[in-house]
Amino acid sequence: MTTAIDQTEMSTILDVLTSDSCAGRELGSVGVDIAANFIATKFQQYGIQKIGDNNSYFQHVGFSWVNWENTSFRANDTEFKLLWDYVAVPTENNDLEINAKEIVFCGYGIDDPNYNDYENTSVKGKVILIYNGEPTKTDGTSWITNSQFQSDWSTNFNKKIEAAKKHEVALILVIEEKFKQLVDLKRSQLISPTFLLDSEEYLTSNTPNVAYMSSSTSSHVIGNALKKVIQARNRIKKKGRAHSFSFNTKLEISQKKNIKAISGKNIMAYFEGTDKKEEIVIVSAHYDHIGKKNEDIFNGADDNGSGTTAVIQIAKALQVARDKGIKPRRTILCLLVTGEEKGLLGSNYYVNNPRLDLNKTTVDINIDMVGRIDKKYSEDSAYLYVIGSDRLSADLHRINEEVNSKYSQLILDYVYNAENDPNRYYYRSDHYNFAEKRIPAIFFFNGTHEDYHRITDDKIKINLPILEKRTKHIFLLTWELANIPKRIIVDK
Ligand SMILES: [Zn+2]
Numbered sequence: 001m002t003t004a005i006d007q008t009e010m011s012t013i014l015d016v017l018t019s020d021s022c023a024g025r026e027l028g029s030v031g032v033d034i035a036a037n038f039i040a041t042k043f044q045q046y047g048i049q050k051i052g053d054n055n056s057y058f059q060h061v062g063f064s065w066v067n068w069e070n071t072s073f074r075a076n077d078t079e080f081k082l083l084w085d086y087v088a089v090p091t092e093n094n095d096l097e098i099n100a101k102e103i104v105f106c107g108y109g110i111d112d113p114n115y116n117d118y119e120n121t122s123v124k125g126k127v128i129l130i131y132n133g134e135p136t137k138t139d140g141t142s143w144i145t146n147s148q149f150q151s152d153w154s155t156n157f158n159k160k161i162e163a164a165k166k167h168e169v170a171l172i173l174v175i176e177e178k179f180k181q182l183v184d185l186k187r188s189q190l191i192s193p194t195f196l197l198d199s200e201e202y203l204t205s206n207t208p209n210v211a212y213m214s215s216s217t218s219s220h221v222i223g224n225a226l227k228k229v230i231q232a233r234n235r236i237k238k239k240g241r242a243h244s245f246s247f248n249t250k251l252e253i254s255q256k257k258n259i260k261a262i263s264g265k266n267i268m269a270y271f272e273g274t275d276k277k278e279e280i281v282i283v284s285a286h287y288d289h290i291g292k293k294n295e296d297i298f299n300g301a302d303d304n305g306s307g308t309t310a311v312i313q314i315a316k317a318l319q320v321a322r323d324k325g326i327k328p329r330r331t332i333l334c335l336l337v338t339g340e341e342k343g344l345l346g347s348n349y350y351v352n353n354p355r356l357d358l359n360k361t362t363v364d365i366n367i368d369m370v371g372r373i374d375k376k377y378s379e380d381s382a383y384l385y386v387i388g389s390d391r392l393s394a395d396l397h398r399i400n401e402e403v404n405s406k407y408s409q410l411i412l413d414y415v416y417n418a419e420n421d422p423n424r425y426y427y428r429s430d431h432y433n434f435a436e437k438r439i440p441a442i443f444f445f446n447g448t449h450e451d452y453h454r455i456t457d458d459k460i461k462i463n464l465p466i467l468e469k470r471t472k473h474i475f476l477l478t479w480e481l482a483n484i485p486k487r488i489i490v491d492k
Contacts, residue, residue: 001326002475004317007468011459013042013309014371017287018299018459025300026291027195027339028065028262035287035308036265039336042312043269046319051270051333051355059266061338061349066090067193069258073211075221076250085217087176087186090257091194093209098171098253103221104128104246105229107236108135109172110153111163114144121244124168127251129222129229130160131175132212135236143240161207169208171253173221179214195262195342197349209255223249264288266346268355269315269334271322273482276329280356281482283332283474284347284430285311285367286340290453301459303452304340306371310471311336317475328482331356337430340368347430351437362487363396364441365478366431370470371462374447376413382469383411385445388426390417393440395488396481400442403480408473416445423448440488444474 016022016038023031040057043050052058068090073080080086107117109130117130133154135143144151153159164172176182213221222229225247232243267287273279285307289300299305315334321327333356339345351358370384377383390397404410416425426432431441451457481488 001317001321001479002472004320005313005468005471005475007464010309010313010467010471011464013312014301014305014459014462017305017308018301020297020299022299024291024298025287025289027063027264027288027342027345029291031291032264032288032338036267036338039267039287039308039312043267043315046316047323048269048315048319049272052268057267057269059268059350059353059355061264061266061346062197063262063264063339063345064196065193065260065262066196067258068190069256071255072253074252075217076223078220080217080220083183083187083190086211086213087182087190088209088211088255089186089189091189091196092205092207093255093257094205095257096171096209096253096255098127098251100127100251102126102246102248103173103251104244105225105232106130106244107232107242108133108153109160109164110134110144111166112144112151112153115240115242117242117244118163118167119242123164125170127171127173128164128169129173129175131233132157132177135240137237137240161210164208165206172208172210174210174212175215175218176212177215179212182212195339195345197345211253221249221251222247225249264338264346266338266350267336271318271328271332271334273329273331274327277331278357278360279330279487280361281328281330281332281478282335282361282364282434283311283314283367283478284335284337284364286338286346286430287336288338288341288346290341296455298453298455298457299459300457301462302369302372302446302449302457304368305459306369306462306467307367308336310367310370310467310474313471314475314478328479330362330482330487332478332482340430344430344433347433351433358437358439361434361439363481364431364434364439365474365481366429366441366443367474368429368443369446370444371467372446372449373463373466374449376447377411379463381411382409382466383413384470384473385413385416385447387417387443387445388431388435389442390492391426391441392435392438392490392492393488394491396440396442399480399484399488400477403477404473407476408469410469410473416447438490440490444470
């Protein structure tokens with residue numbers, strides 16, 4: 001059956017996916033739709049059954065694109081600049097107009113049985129000013145935990161946002177002592193728009209707005225009350241008791257978001273099973289990439305033209321078998337997802353809007369970058385990094401090993417599967433959305449290389465014979481998982 005998987009055809013598929021007409025296949029672009037239509041045309045040519053919207057191969061995925069249309073932040077007649085002086089992230093904020101003459105200094109913004117900044121303070125509809133972290137004694141002991149350990153008021157900022165919400169605060173101003181680190185963390189979210197799945201809960205934040213300020217911005221905002229605020233903080237630290245108060249200042253804030261709807265597509269090829277057809281095996285890969293910058297096109301041959309081509313060929317081989325009357329016992333869904341590069345969005349959408357019963361989905365086999373050889377291996381090494389196979393199911397791990405030793409004889413490398421692997425690849429591709437739903441997931445990967453997310457990730461650097469070998473292995477694993485007598489067990 002694997003003879004249908006052929007590097008000559010893979011090469012022509014890759015030519016199209018990596019051509020400049022696909023313009024780097026970025027979510028929301030014309031190019032990514034050209035790629036999607038090409039893939040659907042291939043499925044059509046092979047004669048594969050449709051299961052998508054309106055008798056198509058597509059599952060429509062709604063996205064939103066969110067950025068600031070404008071933000072202005074003035075305190076005591078000085079204008080402050082986003083990213084330089086303060087940080088406010090559009091996804092964590094709503095449109096807001098504030099013209100305040102007073103601010104409530106609210107300590108650390110903590111509402112805890114041991115320590116409560118909101119006690120005897122009225123903050124409803126007001127702007128509050130808080131420090132990040134929690135009060136500690138001079139020896140570093142936390143007043144909240146009574147130990148050297150910080151409480152989750154320090155480690156989970158959402159707790160403070162929830163407390164402010166409970167007290168109906170309009171805006172939280174945070175004195176952020178680690179402002180530089182925060183800017184580094186949030187910069188990309190603020191420079192380029194954020195893509196979100198099109199759901200109300202993502203589009204509007206139902207919590208108070210938050211702005212994080214550098215210490216110099218903070219001093220301007222506090223104005224004449226600076227001494228009083230510092231004294232209050234020192235007193236809190238010394239006594240472990242809240243000391244909130246309001247002070248006069250002049251604050252004008254105006255924030256407006258820009259939300260644009262964008263539509264994307266997941267692509268599905270459906271192969272109905274026989275006696276176990278209600279159970280499902282999914283083979284997935286993302287077909288989107290990062291688009292272009294100015295004149296530079298990121299063609300994404302390895303990432304993830306290779307995985308996309310592999311899935312197209314696996315679908316073809318399944319159809320060739322079907323045409324000869326050879327059908328899998330379980331149903332197989334070949335799923336090409338979009339929006340991976342924007343935060344695993346297409347696969348997230350699929351697991352929350354599954355076309356086939358998720359409870360009966362037995363496994364996700366995910367392919368992301370399988371056309372190259374990394375530094376660790378030499379040019380003719382048929383190896384594959386395997387990630388996640390043993391995280392939820394010992395069966396999955398064992399079956400992959402068995403298929404490999406029986407047929408494929410690839411070097412299976414588990415180095416990136418270590419729980420403490422600093423690259424955290426297990427969390428970084430689409431299979432993770434399935435694993436989060438407790439569906440066993442196995443992720444195949446060729447490792448990283450110097451062309452990763454560069455314009456040099458080109459087709460010419462793809463090792464076609466190795467891509468073919470790896471694809472054949474993944475096909476055989478898919479076939480095995482679709483035909484074994486008992487579905488693999490989740491045992492971890
Ligand atoms: Zn990728």
